[in-house]
Amino acid sequence: MMRKIGMICFAISLALISCNTNEEKTTLAPLKEGEDYLITISTRLGDMKAVLYDQTPQHKANFVKLASEGFFDDLLFHRIIKDFMIQGGDPDSRNAGPDKMLGGGSPGYNIPAEFNQDLIHEKGALSAARKGDRINPKKESNGSQFFIVQGTPFSREELAVQNTDIKSLFALFDSLVNMEQFNDLNAQYGELQMDGDREKLFKFIWEQKGTIEKQFGAELEKPMTEKQKSTYTSVGGYPSLDGEYTVFGKVVSGLEVIDKIADVATQPGDRPVEDVKMEVKVEVLSKKEIMDTYGVEY
The missing domain is CATH 2.40.100.10 (Cyclophilin-like)
Incomplete structure (x- = not known):
């Protein structure tokens, strides 16, 4: 992913x-x-x-x-x-x-x-x-x-990630882990930061997307038709x-x-x-x- x-x-x-810089002009006749x-x-x-x-x-x-x-x-x-x-x-x-x-x-x-x-x-x-x-x-x-x-x-x-407002995801995640009821998430986040693995860190934040959307009433993923999804995956x-x-x-x-x-x-x-x-x-x-x-x- x-x-x-x-x-x-x-x-x-x-x-x-x-x-x-071209001086010569060509005008096409109307279609x-x-x-x-x-x-x-x-x-x-x-x-x-x-x-x-x-x-x-x-x-x-x-x-x-x-x-x-x-x-x-x-x-x-x-x-x-x-x-x-x-x-x-x-x-x-x-x-x-x-x-x-x-x-x-x-x-x-x-x-x-x-x-x-x-x-x-x-x-x-x-x-x-x-x-x-x-x-x-x-x-x-x-x-x-x-x-x-x-x-x-x-x-x-991968398509879901591409179609998500990542900046807003990160900003809302930061607000989420600073809430008292999410102290456990904050502790896990701190451990991953210390570990320094960016891929694991992103995956952890991504896994909280549903919780973030529910907590803040946010819709982070832009709507996409099935035709669009089919085109982008093929x-x-x-x-x-x-x-x-x-x-x-x-x-x-x-x-x-x-x-x-x-x-x-x-x-x-x-x-x-x-x-x-x-x-x-x-x-x-x-x-x-x-x-x-x-x-x-x-």
Whole structure:
């Protein structure tokens, strides 16, 4: 159960942020009824095909606009964390030297969050990067930076941990063990602290979750449908990002390319040792053709 706990900190710190240097502009004609966009993200490790969701119209229109202008071409996947995600779209990454700090670039604007409970961070999800809550309480998306989820399949127990407000769990546990009626728990907690085994300590606190929820009338675990649970335990992904970052699309072909990119050697700061450049193209096809070709409904 504990093998993915450490990745929670990455979910909290994912927030990053993004100027178009291309002069050539391309304007796509409005879609006709029944048409949609197929996105191709090409890299030296292969191509990924993706669709963009109608439920997130501002993110969809923005991504299509930038891609049709060539904004993303020659930008890097500048931040890669295996079993988590691959991130790119920072305009500062174009022709960036090996020592250049990346992750702070943008086209000069944000996009309002477009959360939808049916659009989740399953493997292959395209989601928008953003600045952290402290300076971005509305969780607005960066205008160009995005990440593609790799994640891994979770057991049901691991999924419950991922879907729980861990900060609140710890805070309420601290209040619990300071109550006189829970002196025995406090004594056990003290012994585990002396022992110094963090995994055992977390497991002990986790085992008190039911007691904590009953004592304080708290609901620490976010609701999740059976479909979501089934997806995260089979396909995999990263559920703790749901409701925190806007999912606006999905890779429908080339999931193995995500794995190849996630496997590259990285240096401190999670930038690949050897650059992984992208080229992003937009193609207009009938929605039926896209769904029939790639076996996807969206």
